[in-house]
Structures are given as structure tokens and as C-alpha cells.
Amino acid sequence: MSYSIFINNQILKTSDASISIAQRGFLYGDGVFESCKVSAGKIINFENHLWRLNQALKYLKIPSDTKIIEQNSQILINKNNFHEGILRISVTRGIGSNGYLPTNSSDRLIIIETKKTIASPEQINLGISYRNPPGFFFKSNSALSYVLTRIEAHEQGFFDNILIDDFGNVCETSSANIFWIKNKEIFTSKDESRIVHGCIRKKILELKLLKVLKKDAKLIEIIDSDEVFITNSNHTLLGVDSINYEINDEKFKKIFSKNIVNLIKKELERELNI
16 A cells, blocks of 8 residues: 655655755754554544653754644545554654754754554563663654664564663663553552653553552562563553563573453553544
């Protein structure tokens, strides 16, 4: 199927779309993006994505009208007859630079595109990466830490790796927020842990039937938990089958159950109407 794409307010065939090499998003990673799940032609949890996008643009001092973004997103979904997958919204500062400094001629660039869902494997096995996350609450185009972590996980044969910061605290994976369950209590990393404030994470924190405690946690606490799950907009919620780790160069593998995780997944999907 041939898809169309929005570049600013112009809709083009994907094969005809291009951007200038002078774009600051290309030169400096000077921008932000959102990946939204689409189900039955509807953008899931879109209000939280738009809220985070607005907060990110404000933080980056990139002026943009997200009402137009919302309108064009639905136009593109209809144009592409797109029922299931991912809607990606990218916003960069545009063209105009005096070195790192944006010039007055800078004009933001907005790209909206539809993409196929990335399928999840039957087994969700995680490894460990000792690397600080970038430190933005939003999805920044400057994501080398996540890129390197995902490459490392792929080379090790894992779905993803858990990021452990310089203080030894569990943060997130390269592509998802992390939750763990111990004695039927649910935990996640603190907002201040340099993590992306995920839109599905936010939805889970808002669920009335759940009480989630935010805390700093060392890897041993996650290993010692009963169940672990990760969340993002592509997969929504994935129960973790195992975490693979090393102590004094000796390799270990902790297996987890998914009893409570499966109940949370059902409640989340009911709330999202998917």
C-alpha cells in the first residue's frame, strides 16, 4: 500500500517526501516526536500525547499549533485508510542556525506519518545496560543513549535492556517505562529519574483500580519482585518473562509470572477502549 505523509500543511506521497539537510532536527537532533497507537482508525490516548507534545515544545521553545497537528493527523489517517498501527508526529525547530544558536529565520517543521505496528515477540526477555537515559520527560530527537542501549540489547539477543543510571537506580528501558510488583504492590520509577513520562504510564497511574508507588529502586529490588511489565504506545503493555543480569561476571536469569500483569493489561485495554 502506498501511504501519504504530511509535511507541515502539505500532504504528499511518502515516496515524494523529503526535507532539507539544513533542518536543525537533522543537524542537532533539535526536535521532539510522539508515537501514537491507532486502533480501528482511532488515535488511542491522544489527549495525553498532545499534552506531552505541548509541554515538550514549550520546554524547547519551539512555537507550534498542536490544534493543526490534531486535525491533520486525523486527515492523514482517513487519507491512508489506516486502521491499525502507529501515527508518528515529529516537530523540529526548522531551518536557520548560527552554530547551535537558532536564528530568527527558524521556522518549525512538522511531519506526520502512519507506520506499521512493530510486532512483539512471544517472549519478553530483558537485559541490563549501565547507561544514563537522556534526561528528557518527552521523546527527544536526541536519543543516542536509547539507540545504543537498543543495539546492545539486540546484540545480546534480548527484546530490550533496562537502563541503570550512575546512582545504580533502575530508570526505564530504551523504549518503555518499567513497573514491578512485589507482594501485590505495584511500583514504578520516580518522575525525577530522568525518564520519559510515557503516555501509557500516565494512563496506568490514572487508573482508579490501581495504586502505583513511585520510588528509586536498585536492580536487586526488580530482580526480587514477583512480576514485571513495561509500557509504551506501540505495544501498550507487555509482561516481562525474564531479566538477564550478571554478578561478578556470573550470568543469572530471573523468571517472572504474569498473573497480576494480565489483569492490569485487561483493565488498561478496557480504559483505552481497544
